[in-house]
Amino acid sequence: MRASLLPLLAALTLALVASPALAATIELTIDKLVFSPASVEAKVGDTIEWTNKDVIAHTATVKGGWEVTIPPKSKGRITLKQAGAVDYFCRFHPNMKGHLEVSP
Amino acid sequence: MFIRPTAALAAFLLAGAAPYARAAEKPTDPQIAHIAYTAGTIDIEAAKLAIKKSRTKEVVDFAKDMERDHEAVNKQALDLVKKLKVTPEDNATSQALAKAAKEERAKLAKLKGAAFDKAYIENEVAYHKQVDSALETLLIPSASNTELKSLLETGLKIFQGHEQHAEHVAGALK
Ligand SMILES: [Cu+2]
Numbered sequence: 001m002r003a004s005l006l007p008l009l010a011a012l013t014l015a016l017v018a019s020p021a022l023a024a025t026i027e028l029t030i031d032k033l034v035f036s037p038a039s040v041e042a043k044v045g046d047t048i049e050w051t052n053k054d055v056i057a058h059t060a061t062v063k064g065g066w067e068v069t070i071p072p073k074s075k076g077r078i079t080l081k082q083a084g085a086v087d088y089f090c091r092f093h094p095n096m097k098g099h100l101e102v103s104p
Numbered sequence: 105m106f107i108r109p110t111a112a113l114a115a116f117l118l119a120g121a122a123p124y125a126r127a128a129e130k131p132t133d134p135q136i137a138h139i140a141y142t143a144g145t146i147d148i149e150a151a152k153l154a155i156k157k158s159r160t161k162e163v164v165d166f167a168k169d170m171e172r173d174h175e176a177v178n179k180q181a182l183d184l185v186k187k188l189k190v191t192p193e194d195n196a197t198s199q200a201l202a203k204a205a206k207e208e209r210a211k212l213a214k215l216k217g218a219a220f221d222k223a224y225i226e227n228e229v230a231y232h233k234q235v236d237s238a239l240e241t242l243l244i245p246s247a248s249n250t251e252l253k254s255l256l257e258t259g260l261k262i263f264q265g266h267e268q269h270a271e272h273v274a275g276a277l278k
Contacts, residue, residue: 033261055176056262072176092169093265094272 023079025049028098030058030070033090035098042080042102049077059091060098067091130246134193137185139243140256142198143235144178146205147228153209154224163221166273170228170266177259184255218277225274232267236260 023045029036031053042048052058052070060076061067065086070076083104090096131139147170154167185192208227215223239260247253 032258033265054258055180056173090265092173092269093262094268095261095265 023047025077027051030054030096033058033093033096035060035096038097039099039101042100044080044083044102044104046102047077047079048100049075051075057092058096060088061091062086062088131195131197131243132193133247133249133252134185134190135195135197136243136247136256137181137190137252138192138194138198139201140239140259141178141181141192142201143238144174144181146201147231148174148178149205149209150212150224150227150231153212154220157213157216157220158224159217160221160277162273162276163225166225166228166269169269173262173266177262181255184251188249188251190249190252221277222274225270225277228270229267229274232263232270236263236267239263 022043024043025047026040026042026049028040028048028050029052030050033054035050040048048060050058050060050068050070052072052074055072057072058070059067060070060078066078068076068078080100080102083102086100086102088098088100151167151171151174155164155171158164158167212220212223212227239256244253244256244260247256
């Protein structure tokens with residue numbers, strides 16, 4: 001148990017040290033059920049912020065992963081913790097689709 | 105399920121979408137507003153019944169999503185007709201839809217448990233399909249006001265989303 005804590009602590013420390021200097025907020029909009037831009041590139045530690053211009057709530061959902069709820073006429077955000085390419089969609093309106101390319 | 109409203113919409117569709125349809129068969133903006141609002145209200149009523157009756161989380165959550173979205177869209181429709189000073193006009197299609205939906209709700213009300221869940225969700229798939237098809241082929245092309253047209257176009261995307269959402273829930277119930 002004790003041994004497994006070390007890499008976790010190391011990762012945490014690294015994240016704390018590494019992210020403030022580089023982190024950016026990437027702004028996306030949702031208008032008439034369209035994520036725009038549909039595809040964005042980001043880095044681990046960046047924040048994705050969606051501004052929902054519609055009168056209905058949406059989500060940004062990664063199957064088997066995270067989910068952000070974005071209320072109508074409001075914002076939702078997530079700080080990216082993992083590198084990789086992810087497809088996301090709106091759980092309420094699965095015809096809405098977006099894509100993130102997250103580099104380390 | 106919802107066979108009657110489906111038939112009513114289909115009949116309406118056929119009448120209006122025929123290649124040489126007379127101008128009189130095309131719904132007017134006040135009629136379109138009324139039909140769209142009525143279609144929304146029908147789904148809200150069905151959702152309320154499901155929220156009351158179902159014991160399945162996925163089904164209740166879905167119904168709450170339907171209630172919330174359709175209420176928001178209907179509110180926007182009311183705001184728009186007020187702004188445009190249009191009075192929604194009752195018509196045969198709205199009446200047929202409302203009557204058939206009332207009968208369908210009575211049928212659903214008699215079902216319980218898994219049978220209710222299945223019937224409600226299958227209904228939702230079929231109903232949204234029909235409404236989407238009516239919007240796409242008749243209501244949107246017939247709308248003359250650009251703001252009304254744009255609201256219907258956004259509505260279509262929302263309801264296409266609902267159709268897929270309902271299909272996901274139907275798949276999860278199996
Ligand atoms: Cu959505």
